[in-house]
Every structure is written in structure tokens, then in C-alpha cells.
Amino acid sequence: MINVRPATYTPPPLIEPGHTIGSISDKISNVVLGGRTPLTWFIVVSIGFMIMGMLGMAITWLLLKGTGVWGVNIPVGWGFAIINFVWWIGIGHAGTLISAILLLLKQGWRTSINRFAEGMTIFAVMCAGLFPLIHTGRPWLAAYWLFPYPNSMSIWPQFRSPLIWDVFAVSTYFTVSLLFWYVGLIPDLATLRDKAKHPAVKVAYGMLALGWRGSARHWQRYEHIYLLLAGLSTPLVLSVHTVVSFDFAIGIIPGWHATIFPPYFVAGAIYAGFAMVLTLAIPLRKVYGLEDFITMRHLENMGKVTLVTGLIVGYGYTSEAFFGWYSANKYEGFMIWNRMTGPYWYMYWTLILCNIVTPQLLWIRAVRTSALGLFCVAMVVNVGMWLERFVIVVTSLHRDFLPSSWGMYYPTIWDWMTFIGTIGMFVTLFFLFVRFLPMISIFEMRTMAPEAKLSESEGH
């Protein structure tokens, strides 16, 4: 008799064994209240803050002089501002994907990473939002261009323009992400209020916690709207990058006017976002000793999502090239040929190397289960996704229909200072968040502890 049993697979646990509800609460809240801030934190925030100062300089110079200090020209009227905007917005997509879509799909592993991914989303969208605000060099006029309000000129925004759709999509996305993040924080703020020793700290967290006391009646309504917010955010997150892609796809420029753009942009956003989550999670778990909660299984899962979305992005590039040929339109065909062999050929091929070739390493289990390997791949993808936006914006614009209107685009020092400055702003805001708010959702992690499950015999 051969005893044939189906093969069973038990995934590794989501938190290291030995943790209780209490130890989870203490460990995560001690990052904020423990009183010992790692030296790394001071170094990173100092550098980030200095770079953010550079952003202040670049914006001041822009407002004094106008957009002439940037490299934009005609024909390349859209330069770094839109490239960086799309890059940051894309990064901002992983947070809501992790908190909403993975919640609806009942992916328990999201619990360890959703809080700081949501924080990352909010700060990335703030960096992104800066560019549309300053891109005209006259941000004080943006109010009546962008928002419908009764003004003394009796004029209204043009709602048929994708740029106005973008304003609504991005500001809705920012507001809803902020609400989602804050709602998730309320019970954890109550934990910090109760654990804080200093009266001023207690009052500060107490005010933010709104007097949360963990009542069953409150939890029921809380869980109800948390699920509803997840359901509302899911179509929202897909709509945001779709609308961003409309900024291009509604236009008639070869290289922009493509129906593949919305899904390809959404996949690219998730790809960039997961790469950034990995970029942040791997150093953070090391610095704060959170390997128990952000385990190798979490990192490996994120690696897998990165690989899959990377393949969808690869499909997008392929279909762009295919349509260039299959459309039999000479402008489309020239655009893709110019992209691969024209003056910006090195940008295109570096992009392919970063976004298509390098992530194939994630097929190898040893790379997926090595923090260093994942970190390196994620950094390469971050660069690759920025190059993708550069290639889409610049190579499509710089040589369009008429050779007499061709030109080149070279970013200036002020372009670079603005772009790198937003990275400093992002790092500064993110590390301030890590210092003052719990970077992992405490109340959701508690449900992962073994004793949090109701035992069947008494439960029913």
C-alpha cells in the first residue's frame, strides 16, 4: 500500500514566532517613544534636509527669473517638470495598491508594509504635485487655471482638457490617500497616547487620536468604512495613472497617441511603486531591527510583484515598437526608429537595460531572497522608470512632423537641482514620519499574533 497524499505547502509565518500582542505593540511603538534615535536617522535627515534646501533655492530662482532658467524650449515644451511629475506619481501608486487592493484580496502579508507604503504615497504625491504648481513659473496664477471657483474675471477651467482631469485625479488621490492613512493611524495614535510618558507628548498624540478607546461599537463602524475606503480606492488608484497617461494619449504627437498608454502606465506605476517600497523597506528593517515583522517572505513577495509588473511594462514597450511598424504611418515609424537610434539612443537602451533586462534576475530565487540583491534591482528599476518618462516625453517631442521644427532638449542645472531637491524633500518627510508615527500598523499586526485568534471551543 502506497500512502499517496497531496503535496502541501505551508508558507513561512508572517511574523517571527514568539511574538505576543503586547510585544508587537511595544516593539513598534518603541521606535517612536523609545527615546533612542539611531545615528543613521540624524545623518539621513541632515542630508535630506540640505538637499531640500537646494530645492528651495531652485524654486526661488525659478520664480525670480521665470521658466527660461529651465531647459524647456520649442519643440520640447514639456521637460523635467512633467517627467518628474509622472515619476513621482507613479511611485505614489504602490501605497494604495498595498493598502486597498491587497486588503480586498485578503493578502495578509500587506499588514507589515501598508503603513509606510501609504506614507511613501503621500510624500511622493506631494513631490509630484509641486511640479504642476511651479511649472509655469507663476504658481500664484494656478488657482484659477486649475480649480473651478467663482473669480472676478468670470472665467472657468476647461473641463475637456486632460490637464484638468489630472488636477482632479491627483488632488482626489492625495485627499483619499491622506484620509485612508489617517484613519489607519487613529488606533495606533491611541496606543502612543497611552504609552507616552511625557505629558506634552501624551496630549499631542491624544489630540490626534480623537479620544479613540477601542470600543466594539467604534471598531464595527471603523472596519465597515475601512473596507469601503479600500473598495473606493481601488478604482481610484487605477484611474489616477490612467488620467496621467491621457495627458499624453489624448494628444496627437507620435509616441503619445497610443491606446496602450493607460494600462501600460498603471503597470509602470505599480512597478515603480514596489521598487520604491523595497528601496525604503530594506534599509529601514535593518536600521530599526524590524526583521521580525518585515520578513524575507514580505520582501520576496514584493520582488514577485515587481517582476510581474515589469513584464507588463515590457509588453508595453514591445507593443509601442510593434505599433510603430504595424501602423504603417511614417511618423509613428520614424518616432520609434528615432527613439532607438536617434540622438537619445543611449537613454532608450539604458531604459531597456534597467526596466526589462535587470529585473529578469528576479526569476532567480537566490536574488529574490537576498535583501541586497532585491535592493540593487529596485534601485535600477527606480532609475529605469525615470528614464522611461524621459524617453516618452523628450524623444516624442523633439522630432515630430516637420524636420524644420526639430530640436534638442538639454536640462539645465536648475532642472537637476529641482529634481534632486524633491528627492531630498521626500527623504526628509519620510524619515520625519518614521520618527514620529508608527511605521508599521500596530493594531493590524496584533491580529497576526497567535493569541489574537479566537479559540474555536469557546468562540462559538
Added chain:
Amino acid sequence: MDAAHSLPPATYGLLAEFDDPTALVAAARRAHEAGYRRLDTFSPFPIEEAWEAIGHHDRRLSLIVLAGGIAGLLTGIGLQEWVHQLAYPINIAGKPLNSWPQFVPVTFELTILFASIAAVLGMIVLNGLPQPYHPVFNVPRFELASRDKFFLLVESTDPKFDREKTLDFLKGLNASEINEVEP
């Protein structure tokens, strides 16, 4: 009723403490079966069985969120149609004034925005937050409700509440500690 209001009860209620969610849910069920209705439980994470045990399920938020979504939808359509047909009609690329397919993205975003704001405000308002003071905070051990302890509260306004009898009843529920809550 008037007499009860003019003379505030000396206690807000009795608060029993438990070490794990299973004990809390079992105790809440027995208290509800024993006829107590002004009950509440406090836990460091949501326990579906706990609110079922005390007979609480509030479905109003679904309607509030739906109303928010509908309000956003109507605002989106109304705003864009009004702007482009009445307030500021301009011819863009020969498109009709009522080019409604182009009004879909903004309408969609406003629907989501209004529904989300309705959800969060609805939760906060129905929960009576912000509420910086609540009598349960007077119990020193209650700060563990946000760490790893579980509490069952029987309010003194419950018709069945009797300080001695309720205390005896709670003692029979394997509570690790029972505290009186000052009003």
C-alpha cells in the same frame, strides 16, 4: 426618569478585564444573554465576534457613503454642464457644448472623493469622536486596552444594573480584574 437625571449615579459602570479575546467574547455573550443591554467591549484590535456578542451592528454608514457618492456624481455632472453650457460656453476644437464623454473623468473623481469624505466623517461623527474625555479613562489599567488587554463594560444606566449583583455576575465570568468606573 427625571429623578435619575437630577441625581447622577455614583458610578458609571463596572469594567471587567480579560487576558485574551476568547474570554472577552465569551463574557460579552453571557452578559448579553443575561439581559444586559448597555454593554461595551474594548479591545486593542477589531473583533467581529465582540460587536456581534453585544448585539451591535450599525449599517447606516453604507447609506451615508452611497449618499456621498451620489452627491459627488451630481456635483461633477452639474458643475461641468453648468460651466460649459451656461456660465462660460466656449467652442473648443468644434466640440459640442455638451461633450459629456469628456466630463466623465472629473465626475468619476468627484464621486470617489465625496464618498470617501462621507465615509470618514460618517465614521467619526457616528462614533461620537473626537471625545477627549470618557469615564473609562479614569480606570488606570484601561490604558492597556490599547496594548494587550480586553475589557467589558456594563453601564450603570442599564435597567438590570445592580452594583452588587452585577459585580457578582462579572466575577463569575473569569475576569482577571474588575474595576468600578467613576463617572
